[in-house]
Amino acid sequence: MASSLTRDDVAKVARLARLTLSEQELELFTEQLGGILDHANDMSSLDLSDLAPTAHPFGLVNVFRDDVVKPSLDRDAVLEEAPDAREGRFAVPRILGEAP
């Protein structure tokens, strides 16, 4: 599959990834990401329909432990390192479009 990555594609991906790109970065990334995807063309021509995908080298299976309460990280120690925390919680700017 020939990469036909466009500037619009890159702009859309940037939105999905929550990144703001300058005009210059858009230009540069369109060219660079296109180049990397072009290199991946050596894979796209292969017929691998018989092969199962490997997402994990040794086949990841769920690991369970007994449902026993164990100590975990101290809440205050964790919140201490957050940019903003109030009343034992992480604090963020408003989430809804309108002020409450």
Added chain:
Amino acid sequence: MKTAVEIAQDVQSGASTATAELEKAYAAINARNEELNVFLHLDVAGATAIAADVDARIARGEKVGPLAGVPIAIKDNLCQTGVPTTCSSKILDGWKPPYNATVIDRLVAAGAVPVGKTNLDEFAMGSSTENSAFGPTRNPLDPSRVPGGSSGGSAAAVAADMTSISLGSDTGGSIRQPAALCGLVGMKPTYGLVSRYGLIAFASSLDQIGPFSKTVLDSAVLLETIAGYDPMDSTSLNEPAPSLSAHVNDGVAGKRIGLVKELYEGADDSVVAAVMSACEALKEAGATIVELSIPELQLGLSAYYLIAPAEASSNLARFDGVRFGLRVDAEDVTAMMEATRTAGFGAEVKRRIMLGTYALSAGYFDAYYGQALKVRTLLINAFKKAYEQADLIIGATTPGVAFKFGEKTDNPMTMYLNDVFTIPTNLAGDPAVSVPFGKGEENLPIGVQLLGPGRSEAQLFAAARVLEIADGR
């Protein structure tokens, strides 16, 4: 500079103390850190307390571990309680983890003394440390050249005799490549052998923590110390840790070593010559060399540069200004997240997040990510077939010796090609070691790479030791 094993012996016998060894390490660090930019943070107070504790235990006649009083450098993507951990990124600047990575706990339990955190390519994405938000690390052997990456700081710490051993992480070659460029032994262990708990994730199905050292024995002792099952990492192999240091001198008599042409073709002449003379040395030690071709390996780079960014784009979604590190304020939460990520991530990290997000996005998933996962299966099958004909595989670690700053930064593909020989191992989940063998241009070190099937660390160290002896060390 003494080896880690020698330092531990001296400390245990009373010929030296952990405190004295720590003072020596800090003197060596202070002498060259400004020039080389190896350490981002020195935990002087913490290390001093750990060293004092080791000395007190020895004074009381208590048993101390195999790394008693040995100063060690830690890559700055490993969490250590209360010690700044940045991944060389502005997005984590100032964050102090509230817990220890499992490897840190195991090191301290073995008597080792973590002295500080070393520089890396931001979030371990790179092959030169030029992607660090805090400036590049310089190669101690030639400061006009890169130390390799992404664990460039951990390699430079040992190469500059600041510490005898260090920890790095290897996702596509990030231990073996800097080991080769700095003239060190460096191993990427079998996936799951070392707990990743507390290693800030880059690509979770590929990342492994591993050792750097001057000698094969030191790497074996260090890996033995950090290996073994950990319930805090669900991908940790639930089996006893292997015995490694006891097998370092097992040799290679009767072993079949596969010389794989895809793992040296295209490398500089001096590198190819080093691989060939390493084969001669193994033959003289009783091994048989089997010439092999594994054409599938050539697809490794393409598969890796879709799989690793795809996993990274997901892992790095957690850096959103809510829980740790940087926050750039904005009118609502989405704008805050976007402003934080835009200001906090460097260019290479953004490039890989973008690439991974694209490879996973609707309409492209099957063609890119899906196809890459199938290539991964193809590669694993090809390795399995090769290991029917050979016990271990030999090749080059890198296409050339340490390169100059800026030489490969214009085009990302040029930098990525430096990982072409190291990437296949990570995709397969297998172990591989780089061992210095011979010299190339400007008398710079060359790394020869030995690869093996899963859980072959003991045989790999034994083969590496044969090359170490043949190289006059």
